[in-house]
Amino acid sequence: MSRFPRSVFDQGADPDARFTLANERTFLAWIRTALALLAGGVALELLGLDLEPRLRLVASLVLIVSGAVTPGLAWVNWMRTERALRRGEPLPPSLLGPVLAIAVTVSGALVVLAVLLA
Numbered sequence: 001m002s003r004f005p006r007s008v009f010d011q012g013a014d015p016d017a018r019f020t021l022a023n024e025r026t027f028l029a030w031i032r033t034a035l036a037l038l039a040g041g042v043a044l045e046l047l048g049l050d051l052e053p054r055l056r057l058v059a060s061l062v063l064i065v066s067g068a069v070t071p072g073l074a075w076v077n078w079m080r081t082e083r084a085l086r087r088g089e090p091l092p093p094s095l096l097g098p099v100l101a102i103a104v105t106v107s108g109a110l111v112v113l114a115v116l117l118a
Helices: 017-046 053-087 096-117
Strands: none
Touching: 017 053, 017 096, 053 096
């Protein structure tokens, strides 16, 4: 039986199903995070808050781009983790934590600055 993606499932042996399901739940949590980032970015721009417009737009774009990039990084992270589980190797570090921490910090700082300059 062939499973997708073969680049993952052709590696090693099936791990305990609980680990695979936990990896899938983590992937889905990142997808929810992506949706929240997209919604936050759109809302920030469309609600017409009384903020400095250029900074508000840049903060919105940072959130929207982060939300658009997150599913791709989540997929890569899921594949790397699943391969490591199947091979019995140590789990790789997450790609998403640092990227999203920086994006949310930058967006937050821009919103604070936009509030102060409004």
